[in-house]
Amino acid sequence: MSALPVTGGAGVIVRPVRPGEHGAVGRLLVEAYAPSGMPPDLDYWDALRDTTARTRDAEVWVAELDGSLAGTVTWAGRGSGQRELSRDDEAEFRMLAVDPRLHGRGVGAALLEAVLARARTEGWSAVVLCSATWMTAAHRLYGRAGFHRIPDRDWPPVPGVQLLAFRLPLPGHHLSGSPG
Numbered sequence: 010m011s012a013l014p015v016t017g018g019a020g021v022i023v024r025p026v027r028p029g030e031h032g033a034v035g036r037l038l039v040e041a042y043a044p045s046g047m048p049p050d051l052d053y054w055d056a057l058r059d060t061t062a063r064t065r066d067a068e069v070w071v072a073e074l075d076g077s078l079a080g081t082v083t084w085a086g087r088g089s090g091q092r093e094l095s096r097d098d099e100a101e102f103r104m105l106a107v108d109p110r111l112h113g114r115g116v117g118a119a120l121l122e123a124v125l126a127r128a129r130t131e132g133w134s135a136v137v138l139c140s141a142t143w144m145t146a147a148h149r150l151y152g153r154a155g156f157h158r159i160p161d162r163d164w165p166p167v168p169g170v171q172l173l174a175f176r177l178p179l180p181g182h183h184l185s186g187s188p189g
């Protein structure tokens with residue numbers, strides 16, 4: 010299933026962000042990343058807040074739980090300026106986050122499953138992402154889904170911050186042309 014909305018486990022609905030939600034999604038991202046230890050002076054905080062900019066070259070999805078905004082993820086398909094480490098045949102996603110008050114209820118897993126469903130349907134060879142060293146809950150989520158580390162693609166966006174690269178190969182049929 011690739012078309013949104015999708016209803017995942019735990020009754021989570023994943024759907025495209027609506028224009029009136031851009032501010033709330035930005036705030037959710039900042040709130041979710043805040044306890045992580047991310048240095049406060051990074052420009053990345055502005056990138057997290059700016060949902061509108063992100064929608065110009067990627068798809069921003071949200072998760073709804075019991076009718077409320079619960080989480081978000083950014084799907085960076087073919088040609089997206091949000092792609093950071095993917096090769097041409099690899100899908101990439103970014104900025105996965107769940108409202109800290111709703112952690113541990115399967116919202117993150119539902120967003121990840123929506124990403125994987127889109128990637129499988131579009132025939133991408135793999136899904137990749139990068140994640141900061143301190144995002145350990147996310148790393149467990151990725152491990153459970155079958156992602157493995159690809160250290161040769163780790164990279165430092167700014168001095169002192171190392172991003173870890175993860176990859177999930179998708180077996181089966183792949184489009185030979187231009188996925189996504």
Ligand SMILES: CC(C)(COP(=O)(O)OP(=O)(O)OC[C@H]1O[C@@H](n2cnc3c(N)ncnc32)[C@H](O)[C@@H]1OP(=O)(O)O)[C@@H](O)C(=O)NCCC(=O)NCCS
Nearest residue numbers: 041105106107112113114115116117118140144146147149
């Ligand atoms: C990573 C993140 C998105 C996970 O979101 P989440 O909604 O809490 O994820 P899930 O609920 O699917 O899984 C989290 C935990 O809850 C558990 N869980 C999931 N559903 C559950 C349920 N119904 N009952 C009990 N526990 C459950 C999972 O087993 C998992 O346990 P673990 O982390 O101890 O291994 C969230 O922690 C977050 O926003 N972190 C900050 C931002 C971040 O690091 N983003 C990653 C960017 S690369």
